[in-house]
Structures are given as structure tokens and as C-alpha cells.
Amino acid sequence: xxxxxxxxxxxxxxxxxxxxxxxxxxxxxxxxxGLGEQGVFEVxxxxxxxxxxxxxxxxxxxxxSARSIFERFETYRxxxxxxxxxxxxxxxxxxxxRSRRYANHQGGxxxxxxxxxxxxxxxxxxxxxxxxxxxxxxxxxxxxPEYLRLKAIHxxxxxxxxxxxxxxx
Numbered sequence: 222x223x224x225x226x227x228x229x230x231x232x233x234x235x236x237x238x239x240x241x242x243x244x245x246x247x248x249x250x251x252x253x254x255g256l257g258e259q260g261v262f263e264v265x266x267x268x269x270x271x272x273x274x275x276x277x278x279x280x281x282x283x284x285x286s287a288r289s290i291f292e293r294f295e296t297y298r299x300x301x302x303x304x305x306x307x308x309x310x311x312x313x314x315x316x317x318x319r320s321r322r323y324a325n326h327q328g329g330x331x332x333x334x335x336x337x338x339x340x341x342x343x344x345x346x347x348x349x350x351x352x353x354x355x356x357x358x359x360x361x362x363x364x365x366p367e368y369l370r371l372k373a374i375h376x377x378x379x380x381x382x383x384x385x386x387x388x389x390x
Contacts, residue, residue: 243265244265244266245264245265245266245267245304246266246267246302246304246305249302249303249304249375252264252303252304252307252375254307254372254375254376257311257314258311258314258315258318259311260311261308261311261312261315264304264308267304267305267308267309268308270293270305271290271293271308271309271312272312274286274289274290274293274312275290275312275315275316277316277319277320277323277348277351277352277355278351279347279351280347280350280351280354282351283316283320283350283351283352283354283355284354286316286355287313287316287354287355287357287358288358290309290312290313290316290358291309291313291358291361291362293305293309294306294309294310294313294362294365294368297309298365298367298368301371303368303371303372303374303375304375306362306365306367306368306371307368307372309362310359310362310363310368313355313358313359313362314355314359314363316351316352316354316355316358316359317352317355317356317359318352320348320349320351320352320355321348321349321352323344323345323348324344324345324346324348324349324351324352325344326340326344
């Protein structure tokens with residue numbers, strides 16, 4: 222498969238069979254990091270805790286949303302809850318990517334719905350600011366030393382082993 226060849230060496234495949242009905246707080250060993258935002262809407266109970274906080278309509282809303290999600294990240298970190306930290310990181314990443322899509326494409330639509338041709342519509346500059354806000358928090362989460370340490374342990378690596386440049390989470 223072409224997409225497998227393009228997958229960074231540290232990304233783990235994740236599929237629907239990995240997420241059906243599992244309480245990942247009770248069974249963190251079942252969690253697979255996946256690539257980027259993969260699994261963000263499937264991993265409970267974290268989805269239920271973080272989704273209500275995720276908003277990006279205006280920079281003010283994005284600022285409050287990103288701050289609230291990052292506070293959850295810090296709470297999960299204090300509890301040693303890697304799965305919660307990673308899910309918070311994914312919601313911050315998703316706030317950035319979705320805001321960028323709306324910043325670049327009016328209405329968030331990249332392609333014409335019937336022809337599939339790329340749309341040349343003006344974007345939304347307020348969404349660019351929202352993306353910047355989420356981007357700052359996303360960077361803080363994905364570079365957090367404790368997050369990186371717990372991620373290495375979760376993936377079965379010895380503590381302190383670098384995850385390498387190919388890691389995109």
C-alpha cells in the first residue's frame with residue numbers, strides 16, 4: 222500500500238477494530254498513537270472530555286478552547302496519563318489544521334462538491350489567527366519532555382530514546 226510507505230517510522234496503524242467500545246483510561250495498553258489526529262473521535266472517555274472544549278470560530282473562542290484543552294493536557298500529565306495527554310495533543314493539532322483549512326478555503330471546502338475541481342475562494346483571516354493560537358499550544362504539547370518520555374515508554378522504547386525526525390505527532 223502506498224500510504225504505508227509514506228507513514229513515518231514511528232506511526233502505528235490504527236483501525237476501527239482498535240477502538241470499538243474500549244475505555245482507554247481503564248485499558249491504556251490498548252491505545253495506539255497512530256498518525257497525527259488519527260482516532261481523535263473514537264478514543265473514549267477522552268473524546269467526551271475534550272470535544273466539548275474544541276472550538277475555533279473566532280480567535281477569542283480559539284484562545285479559550287486551546288487554553289482549556291492544554292489545561293486538560295497538564296492535568297493528564299500530572300496524573301501520568303499518556304493516553305489523555307496524546308488525545309489533548311491531537312485536539313490541539315486538529316484545532317490548528319481545521320482552522321488552517323478555513324483560513325485557506327472559504328467555508329472549509331477545498332474542492333467543488335460535484336466536479337472535484339479545486340476551489341479558488343478567498344479564505345478567512347480570522348481563522349488564520351485561530352490556527353496560530355492552536356499551533357502555539359500544539360507545539361507546547363508535542364515537545365513537552367514528560368509527554369515525550371511517556372510516549373517512548375508507551376511505545377515500548379527505553380526511556381530517553383529519541384523518537385526521531387519522522388515522528389509527526
